[in-house]
Amino acid sequence: xxxxxxxxxVIFGVGLIGGSLARALRERNGAMGRVIGVGRRAHSVARALxxxxxxxxxxxxxxxxxxxxxxxxxxxxxxxxxxxxxxxxERIAPHLEPQTIVTDAGSTKGDVIAAARAALGARIxxxxxxxxxxxxxxxxxxxxxPDLYVGRNVVLCPLEENAPEAVERIAAMWRATGxxxxxxxxxxxxxxxxxxxxxxxxxxxxxxxxxxxxxxAELKFSFAAGGFRDxxxxxxxxxxxxxxxxxxxxxALLAELDAYTEVLAKLRAAIDAGDGDALETVFARSRAxxxxxxxxxxxxxxxxxxxxxxxxxxxxxxAAPGK
Amino acid sequence: xxxxxxxxxVIFGVGLIGGSLARALRERNGAMGRVIGVGRRAHSVARALxxxxxxxxxxxxxxxxxxxxxxxxxxxxxxxxxxxxxxxxERIAPHLEPQTIVTDAGSTKGDVIAAARAALGARIxxxxxxxxxxxxxxxxxxxxxPDLYVGRNVVLCPLEENAPEAVERIAAMWRATGxxxxxxxxxxxxxxxxxxxxxxxxxxxxxxxxxxxxxxAELKFSFAAGGFRDxxxxxxxxxxxxxxxxxxxxxALLAELDAYTEVLAKLRAAIDAGDGDALETVFARSRAxxxxxxxxxxxxxxxxxxxxxxxxxxxxxxAAPGK
Numbered sequence: 001x002x003x004x005x006x007x008x009x010v011i012f013g014v015g016l017i018g019g020s021l022a023r024a025l026r027e028r029n030g031a032m033g034r035v036i037g038v039g040r041r042a043h044s045v046a047r048a049l050x051x052x053x054x055x056x057x058x059x060x061x062x063x064x065x066x067x068x069x070x071x072x073x074x075x076x077x078x079x080x081x082x083x084x085x086x087x088x089x090e091r092i093a094p095h096l097e098p099q100t101i102v103t104d105a106g107s108t109k110g111d112v113i114a115a116a117r118a119a120l121g122a123r124i125x126x127x128x129x130x131x132x133x134x135x136x137x138x139x140x141x142x143x144x145x146p147d148l149y150v151g152r153n154v155v156l157c158p159l160e161e162n163a164p165e166a167v168e169r170i171a172a173m174w175r176a177t178g179x180x181x182x183x184x185x186x187x188x189x190x191x192x193x194x195x196x197x198x199x200x201x202x203x204x205x206x207x208x209x210x211x212x213x214x215x216x217a218e219l220k221f222s223f224a225a226g227g228f229r230d231x232x233x234x235x236x237x238x239x240x241x242x243x244x245x246x247x248x249x250x251x252a253l254l255a256e257l258d259a260y261t262e263v264l265a266k267l268r269a270a271i272d273a274g275d276g277d278a279l280e281t282v283f284a285r286s287r288a289x290x291x292x293x294x295x296x297x298x299x300x301x302x303x304x305x306x307x308x309x310x311x312x313x314x315x316x317x318x319a320a321p322g323k
Numbered sequence: 324x325x326x327x328x329x330x331x332x333v334i335f336g337v338g339l340i341g342g343s344l345a346r347a348l349r350e351r352n353g354a355m356g357r358v359i360g361v362g363r364r365a366h367s368v369a370r371a372l373x374x375x376x377x378x379x380x381x382x383x384x385x386x387x388x389x390x391x392x393x394x395x396x397x398x399x400x401x402x403x404x405x406x407x408x409x410x411x412x413e414r415i416a417p418h419l420e421p422q423t424i425v426t427d428a429g430s431t432k433g434d435v436i437a438a439a440r441a442a443l444g445a446r447i448x449x450x451x452x453x454x455x456x457x458x459x460x461x462x463x464x465x466x467x468x469p470d471l472y473v474g475r476n477v478v479l480c481p482l483e484e485n486a487p488e489a490v491e492r493i494a495a496m497w498r499a500t501g502x503x504x505x506x507x508x509x510x511x512x513x514x515x516x517x518x519x520x521x522x523x524x525x526x527x528x529x530x531x532x533x534x535x536x537x538x539x540a541e542l543k544f545s546f547a548a549g550g551f552r553d554x555x556x557x558x559x560x561x562x563x564x565x566x567x568x569x570x571x572x573x574x575a576l577l578a579e580l581d582a583y584t585e586v587l588a589k590l591r592a593a594i595d596a597g598d599g600d601a602l603e604t605v606f607a608r609s610r611a612x613x614x615x616x617x618x619x620x621x622x623x624x625x626x627x628x629x630x631x632x633x634x635x636x637x638x639x640x641x642a643a644p645g646k
Binding site (some may be wrong): 133153155184188191192193195196197199200201202203204205206207208209210211212213214216217219220221223224225227228229230231232233234235236237238239240242243244246247250253254256257258259260261263264267268271272274276279280282283284285286287289290291293294 | 456476478507511514515516518519520522523524525526527528529530531532533534535536537539540542543544546547548550551552553554555556557558559560561562563565566567569570573576577579580581582583584586587590591594595597599602603605606607608609610612613614616617
């Protein structure tokens, strides 16, 4: 592919996600544009500057530096926690030039879009919502890698107000990192990730918490084995992040949780009634689907249903872009 | 430790669990007793005989061979699926000599004890319920290993009717395989495993099944990543086995499922109310417990609360003894 070129990329929140984008564009793509990192305070971008991940930095404390950072920018990435989206965009808005395209890396989209509409008003067309499905156990700019996005999915959720060229420009930026680009409406995005990522986290936290509430918790933990270990691995995730995700994706998550509770109620009834056939039917169907998923390496078999590019990365939908 | 000696061990169901016991006693312990394998049909024990795991075989089809197998036996292990327990013990009962001690390898205990009482009546004292917490992904006698039980837990659930010597004899047999022996009442055993093994399996099957029921199932699977993979690994388990376990451990499993549903309902209410503090409290408490569990390698820190030996093995409570 030909190199992706840009003039000035401003990254708000230079951690794993933002730092890896900067490194990918320069080290993999050879792009020569300037990368400016913006943090809440000087020390939060100092390390990125030291490591050479960014060319210059600015802080939100300093209005003049913020204005200078955004001057002449063609691209802006929001890679701070999603809860900060509206406040960040309100700070950016006064300095937002007409040619600048803003995108984000939040793991929920409905709430981010609402925040962007509130902050940008009529200029919402300049905001192209995105979600790179990539992450590692570690976080922070030290963990940033030039190849973090290779083969990973980036989902874009274009708005009606977005010019096709703006969407394509953000897609091209991510493609230059080695990512595979998919598109879907924000509501579908939020439903998909509520189902395969957010709900499992809630269920896993809930199991550990339920055991803790029982008098023989210690005994139970002492006999917990491989199934428990796998099932609860995600219960070691960040409480703050998952609190935010649960609240940010509330409607979709509640819908999935309710549907799940219904499935559980049916299984409970089958167990209570001693209905082995019903249990075996569900378990067998579930196993077949899980095995089919595993066999294709967690990928879709191909095709482009719903206009989504084939998923490739399969081990990081749960990571916290922007954290 | 001094070698464990026996005269004749009869194993019903020579698969991974029974075969590994036979190999451990001979290859690790150097015991010289005879091991007889009994299967439903000749071909089911033929491979064990070929591999030298057993010295002789008998089939349930052949009453005389069954009688001969049990004649002079000091030990019997039931390692067939737990649903067969009562039928097997009814076949064994006419040939059960007073010195013979019978144990089992079932992953549930309340139902096994009820089956044993029904089949053995006044001779129930000869039956010492047990559960070796060991298994591998593979099954069958080909997968049997002499060191399968090294460092693994074997839980015994002695009955009031058991002579202490009978319990100690079974404990000594398992100890000779390298296992760590724990004891707890059957009801507690079933509660513990309902909580840390059976319930997670049901929850995992349920998640995959719920996704399958939605119109965008394929899209969801295509974006499922590491959290989903770990959470649903156990949904690839045997439908037949987990059907049986759910039914066998029905009362304990229903109690755990109800308690879990209550925790979920509370989390749902917190999400619905936007109560981030409540969510974060649960998630943080859960993470701390999960991390503490991980740090001690899935082991209890020690001590002997409830008379249970420290747990050592931590990756196979979900395996299917006897399958």
